[in-house]
Amino acid sequence: MKGHNISGLYTIWPLCRTSTCKPLEVYCDMETDGGGWIVIQRRGTIWSSPDSFYRDWEEYKRGFGNISYDFWLGNENIFSLSNQGLYSIRFDLADEKGESRYAVYDIFAIDDENKDYKIHIKGYSGDAGDSMELSDGRTFSTKDRKTDEDVSEHCAMTRKSGWWFKDCTKANLNGIYIPGVKAAKSMYWSTWQAHVGLKYTAIKIRPKNIKNFM
DSSP states (O other), X not given: OTTOXXXXXXXXXXXXXXXXXXXXXXXXXXXXXXXXXXXXXXXXXXXXXXXXXXXXXXXXXXXXXXXXSSEEOOHXXXXXXXXXXXXXXXXEEEOTTSOEEEEEEEEEEXXXXXXXXXXXXXXXXXXXXXXXXXXXXXXXXXXXXXXXXXXXXXXXXXXXXXXXXXTTOSEETTSBOOTTXXXXXXXXXHHHHTTBOOSEEEEEEEETTGGGTO
């Protein structure tokens, strides 16, 4: 991304020690808060459909969707990127009324598949509220692979998503796309809009020493 300041598609090379040494096409946000953000999830474009993120383990592992529209970059890719240095993460949210909020976490990484892509996320700031506090230190679950410790509920199935669950989570940004509808399976960020479905989300990561890359 060095020398570039326009948002769009870029080809990057994650470090070989955390990947298969292959190029990776990503969408970079070069405008928000100084730029340099690699988008790892986006929902709410013209191609949004209600249950398009209710996927199985392998699909979340590889990634799915159209990188120019709605997509999940893939847990393997997210692992590779977040383990090649110190990263932060940003959640951009909007509701059906056009209001927006954001949350930034100063520390972000996920472990590899052997550890079920456990998430490490700390250091909240922003105006959306800390809906990821329960997810810190939790493993990733999907409809066909339950890894969370909730014994009373299969959260990935009841929330219709793949996510890092504890007590079925305060955030469910891969849930069903039903903007404005209050439902436990919706795409929600509970510290802002409770369980009311959001209209747009984008999750972005960038190196903490971003100035060295710009």
